[in-house]
Amino acid sequence: MKLNKLYALLALPALVLVSSCGKEKSSVTGWNYNDSKNGGFEVVKYQGQETGPGLVYVQGGTFVMGNTEQDVMYEYHNIPRRATVSSYYMDETEVANVHYREYLYWMNRVFGTDFPDVVKKALPDTLVWRDELAYNEPYVEYYFRHPAYDFYPVVGVNWLQANDFASWRSDRVNERILINKGVLAENPSQVGSDNFNTESYLVGQYEGAAGKRPMKDLNPNGTGTRHVRLEDGIMLPKYRLPTEAEWEFAALALIGNQPATSEERVTDRRIYPWNGTSTRYPKSGMWQGEFLANFKRGRGDNMGIAGKLNDNADITAPVKSFYPNDFGLYNMAGNVNEWVLDVYRPMTTSDANDFHTFRGNVFQTKVLDADGNPVEKDSLGKIQYRDVTQEESANRRNYRRGDVRNFIDGDEVSAVDYKFGQSSLIDDNARVFKGGSWKDRAYFLSPGTRRYLDQALSTDDLGFRCAMDRVGSPSGNVMKGGKGGNNFPKEKGKRKMKG
Helix, strand or coil: CHHHHHHHHHHHHHHHEEEECCEEEECCCCCECCCHHHCCCCCCCCCCCCCCCCEEEECCEEEEECCCCCCCCCCCCCCCEEEEECCEEEECCCCEHHHHHHHHHHHHHHHCCCCHHHHHHHCCCHHHHCECCECCHHHHHHCCCCHHHCCCECCCCCHHHHHHHHHHHHHHHHHHHHHHCCCECCCCCCECCECCCHHHHHCCCCCCCECCCCEECCCCCCCCEECCCHHHCCCCCCEECCCHHHHHHHHHCHHHHCCCCCCCCCCCCCCCCCCCCCCECCCCCCCCCCECCCCCCECCECCEECCEECCCCCCCCCCCCCCCCCCCCCCCCCCCEEEEEEECCCCHHHHCCCECCCCCCECEEECECCCCCECCCCCCCCCCEEECCHHHHCCCCCCCCCECCCCCCCCCCCCCCCCECCCECCCCCEEEEECCCCCCCHHHHCCCCCEEEECCCCCCCEECCCEEECCCCCCCCECCCCCECCCCCCCCCCCCCCC
């Protein structure tokens, strides 16, 4: 393993850059890079991916995905099997009410006047708290808006809304990066289609307010300045929902059971995001016996007795409650269930690819004009996409149609008909959620358990967190001295139990 890393480090300079008289040259043509006299082709000295706001680096690898608890529901839809996930980033916590209100404030400021329906579409459903035989009206009125619940997980958000939030977050983070670098200036007057969108900016359909340190254009025929390009490595990949495999891998955090000797093995499997079969803190000390997650202990017991509230939460708890797992992630069991990216199918577990396991692809392509350029962005400032047609993919070897959500499990080839609305609630809009919640029993705290809900529906115990792709080396950025992985938390500090 050490030899492989050494070979990689030695090979990169030879294959990519050759230094000569202060100028870096191409090893295949001998022409200088970053030289306006040589045509201006630019190659950046990329230092590695920056960790985005709110994210924690999760180093990927192989693991056994599927049930680690007895299948008490006898559904047989998550049979254990080995899979590999690439390294990625995951939100340290669930998205909180205050975060979602920030999103709504921006949406209302930019679209509220001309597109009020867009703002209305983004609103969480606060009526999910209502129950015919319970007094929950205070939560309807206060839970989302009152500052007492600012850092409690947002609920009443459906899968579609969660994806829209992730897209908005991607653009706001990248805009802030460009502002911090001086490429753009702050522009709080963005309205309608004139708002920063990462893709629109990259294809030249958004200008914004120019900053004091624009990018230099080394093209001798250029204007002297230019937009940031994808090749500059400055902007981050998109925030998105994690796939089911990524979510499960991050929740198990088996890195905590890997010997410190760097052996390629994991000593024990886990039922929960912690070791052992108990839901209580096992070690001696002030936290001994305390619950490790917010869940329903039994009928009528949401939080224990007065004077000794066992999880100190009647409904949800603050997003930084309880012990984080060995990746530094909070509430990967309990508090609220969490949406993942996948479409639900009971047989995906046996048919899915063992690398980047995922069901839910609907392949798309940009809408182009007669010259092959993206058509004008839409009224909300976004680049326009369309689904790939069957004719376009008919001659491909790796896929034959654009919408493959029901591939070999619900399509005409599989001869499976789930009879949505008659004998099942399974269709191409059924999305997986995982993790267990404040109203679930301990069985659902196991990362291997899975349930589903229509993507347009929401509940009072279902929230979400975001993920982001890791580009480049899966072992993290290379630090001085040749060591990799400087995105991984060096010091997690004292882990605080909820008080």
